Every structure is written in C-alpha cells, then in structure tokens.
Amino acid sequence: MSTEGLDTDALSTWLDSAAPGLLEDPLEASLITGGKSNLTYAVTDGTREVIVRRPPLGHVLATAHDMSREYRVMTALAPTDVPVPETFALCEDESVIGAPFYVMERAAGLAYSRADQLAGHGPERTRAITERLVDTLVDLHAVDYESVGLGDFGRPEGYLERQVARWKKQLDASRSRELPGMDDLIAMLDADIPTGGDSTIVHGDYRLDNVLVDDSDSITAVLDWEMCTLGDPLTDVAILLAYQQLAEAAPPGTTAGLVTDAPRAPGYLPRDEVLTRYAERSGRDVSDLHFHVAFSFFKLAVILEGIHYRHSHGQTLGAGFDGIGDLIEPLIQAGLHAGSATDQ
Template identity: 60%
Template sequence: MSDDHPPGLDLDALRRHLDARLPGLVRGGLSARLIEGGRSNLTYAVTDGTGTWVVRRPPLGHVLATAHDMGREHRVLTALHPTRVPVPRTLLLCTDDAVLGAPFYVMEFAAGTAYRTAGQLAPLGPARTRAVVLGLVDTLVDLHAVDPAAVGLGDFGRPDGFLERQLRRWGKQLDASRSRELPGIDELHDALARDLPPAAAPAVVHGDYRLDNVLVGADDAVTAVLDWEMSTLGDPLADLGLLAMYSAPSGAADSPAPSTAADAPGHPTAAEITARYAERSGRDVSRLPWYTAFAYFKLAVILEGIHYRFTLGQTVGDGFDRIGEVVPRFIAGGLTTLEKG
C-alpha cells in the first residue's frame, strides 16, 4: 500500500530535488510506503509507477547526527557496490536539511525477502533454509575479504582498540539503563574485560550482521546486505560472533527475542556456521567464544535498554512488555559460552 503523505517524507520536495539532481529519473507522480522492520533509521520505498527507489533518513525528531549518519551509510554502500558484496547502488546523498528536514540518501530498490522468524523460513524446507544461511556466511566472508583502502574506506573507522571501545561503550549503555538487578551481567562484563583477544587485521565490519538484515532472492542467494548504520573498520570476528549468537535456538516459539530464525528446521548450528566461515576465509576462529559471549552481552544491554524505556512508558508496541523476560537468557548465554570456550 502506498501513501501520498508518509510521515517524514515530503514527496513534492523529494520530486523537486530528484528532478534537479537526477533529471529524467522520475517520470510520473510519486507515491511511497514506509518499509517496516527498521528500529532506527526510516526506510521508504518510493515509486513513480514505473521505477522504484529507496529513501533512507534519520528517525523523526532525531537529535544526534552521529547516531544517524546518512553520509556514512551512503559512503560504505557506494564503496562496496563494485565488490562481491551485494549492496544496492546509491543514486544520491542530500545533506541539506532544508529538503526533507534531515539528511537522506536514495538508492536502487533491491528485491528479496528478509527472514526474521522460524515461521517465515518454514515454507522453504530444511534444505533451502540451510542453503540460505550458508549463503549468508559466504557473503560475510566476501565482506571481510574487501581491502578497505582499495575501496576508499581506509579511514572509515579506528580499528586500533576496537574491542576495548566496544566493551566500554556497551558497559556505559548498561549503566544508563540500570533499573533492576540483573544477576550475572557484571560478571559477564568483567570476564570479557579480563580476556580481550589480541587485535586482528581490520576489515569492514557490518556491526549488525544477521539474516533479517539481508534480502534473499527466489534462488535463495543474498541479493542485498542492508542496514549499515553500525558499520566501521574493526575486528571481523565481531560480525561472526554475532551471527553465531543468533544461530542458537531461541527456546520458545513465541519468544520476544529479536530473531527466532535459528529455530527453523535445517538452520545450521553455530558450530557449522563457524566452520564454514573458517574454511572460506582462512581466519583463525579459535577465540570465537569471546566474540559470541560479547554478542550476548551487547544484546542483553540493548534489550535491557528497551525494557527500561518500556517501564518509563517511552516504548509502545507488540512484544515490548515481554522484552525484559529474555534479558537473563542472553546473560546466561554469554556466561555459558565463555565457560565452554
């Protein structure tokens, strides 16, 4: 369903800007729909009835430009497009707030399906589900094989001290969201801090790499990697650790956890995903339990923040009332991963 007046997107202003910057691109009146699923930046599918494009802008009422840096997303997408990493082609970046009230960029529309739940994967069957997830791993290998300097991303981040900064950042986020006792979370943080892995050769890191942040085509291949707002230069095993964490079963069909895809029949185990990555990339994954435990810690902090905002009446919507109950599972998952590692 399209909307002539979607929130945060003035179609008349967008049309004037596109006509000025990319004359001939738009051939008819524009309509748009907000693409659901994003937790942060707003994403719209825009069409003139013939062509379709995607517009990304910060959330309404955003405050911190650094948290919703459209230029940064546009830059990494543009740099990666000529590589083996499937990303949409960017068309333009607008940093003038006068056009839409915030910076935005436009890219080509990529077809495909984002799979978030076991129920969505179930119709594929076990064999196709397995192929989709292993393709997700292979795409991650392709991303981490990109030479940042060769594609103009040599200064895209500060890889030195990456893991220390990440742990410190999420520790501060935890302190900002403390509203109840969370047994084990400080123990998990301290254990991670005591045993930081040595610095790895830096790579372009997605920062939130998981199945529902890519689109999968009818041939079960990844057609586009999306949601690059957390991307930087850093330790590539941070992406693999997160993917391994998301590959553990959620434990409940009605779980309010961010993803239940790993519950689908045929979904590879974390061990299989790790082995696939190691074989294809040639990287040493012997310290992966640390990265997976860190992913559990990070997600526990994020979910606790959502729970805290819910208790303050600042978050509404289905499932938010149950987010708090899954936080202890992530803490336990992190501690167990370290113990077994």
C-alpha cells in the first residue's frame, strides 16, 4: 500500500534488483511522524520492517537533503564505536519514486523527544541516558575520518566561514517575509568567525531525539545525518546546548513549538555538566562557545523558516507545523543574545 511520497510498487520492483530478498511483495508503508525535513517511512512486508528516507515533497534546498551523503556516512561509520543503522541500498534515480532515497535497518530503541517519556524512567536513568548522549558525540568526534573512507566528505579548512555563507544562502531560498533582527545576527556572525581548531566528522543536528535508546538505556543508533560533513566539532556541542536552552526557557507544558522538551526531565544532564563531560572526555577546550551557540540559533531559525515556507505552500507531510513561522524571531533574538555574551 503506497502513501504520499512513496510508491511501494515502484519501490518493490527496484528492491528486487538492488537488494534481492530484503522484502517480499506486497509492501505497506507508513509515514513516521515528527520529522520536519526529510521524510521517513516504515516499510514492511508483514515479516520484516525497514526504513526508507527521501527528501521533502517540494522546495528542496540545495545540498540540504542529499540522500547519498546520509547513506555514505552511516555506511562508513558501521565498523566504528558510533552506533548507526545497517544500510541496505541507495537509489539516486529520481524516476523510481520521484526523488532519491535509501533503505536502512529499523534499529531497535526509542527516540525520546518529550520530558514525560523520560520522567517515567526516573532521574538516575535519565542522567545515564544523557551522559551516554554526550559520550556518543565524543566517540563520533574521535573517528579518524580518513581511515573510514570519508577524507573527501567535506573541506575542513574554512568550514565556519562556508557554513555561515551556506546558511545565508539557504535563508535566501526560503525568505518570503521580513525577519526582524536577522540581518543584525548575520552581521554579528560574519564579524566574529573563529579560526583554527581541529576538524572531525560533524553530525550537524545532534540532540537526544536524533538517537535511539533501548531498554538497557544504551544508544543503539544515531539518526538524521542529512547535515553531516567534516568541520568544527564544537558546532555539534553548541547545537545540543541550543536545543537544551530552548527547552528550558519554554513555558511549562510546551516545547516552544520545536522538536523536544526532553531536557526538562528530572535528571537530564545540566548544560554545564554537558560541557564538562564533553571537555574531559574529548580533551577539547569549550570555554568560549559564544559564536558557535549564536550560529546554532541562526541555523535553527533558517531551518524553521524553510519548514514554514514549505508548510505555507502545502509541501509538508504530517502534523506539528501550524504556527511554526512564529518561532523564528525568538530564535533570532536568542542568537543575538548568545553572540553578545562573554561566556556560555
């Protein structure tokens, strides 16, 4: 049974040659809700279930929804300490279902996006889960990207300059209205780009609900690699902190319209302890992250503006998009505040 954005008959025919024996006809697909960017489907033949990922239905930002990059990085990380789903097949021929896509294992575990999900575990287990979240990020940043075949996956030199330029370009592609404070934030970032530092594999959107956690509170898979590249590892630390700051600042009972309020759960590792644990285990200096956190809020604002654009043009699937356009200005203001702070 097909669902919008995924023709299961076409998928089945393609899988017969790309991954023989993986699934048998007939196939049923369902959209996994919660995603606000690439579309994720559970596909089953009644015996086995896999995951299919494809770009959004319309207004695809250049380089922002590259299926081959997600597929390549997960395949490369399979033999490392970073838990990733097994990858089965990649299709770059848009004629099959109307867009590139890939097929991967449905890994065991849950993605915790809400504080009430964690609250049932109690503070000790929640703390352990969030400690492992930080440790997994350290493991990712410790991978020798040359040794796993990702030496050409990005250009570490000038990474931050290119990131600011890239996200300004992404904003231009989705900007259809005035965004108060955005030009000031961009000017602040342009004037304060750090130089130096080491380079690692960077996830790009690292947070608790982008990993799966099993019944033993172990992380079984890191997901959503669409923004992965080689670059400054502190950008991953900063985006993790930015999501946590937003959740903590939101009115009780809300998620600030964003992805997660999980950091509100009792036992969730406080931001200062996130930094301490990461610094001790990675050996990196995290004493000055004001640019990185400001950039994280800028990036989140651009991402949500793109989602707002697609939603206003009827190009999103699933629920949770109403009112998302109202969230951009608070993100801009958070970025301006972070960029002007003397410490984090």
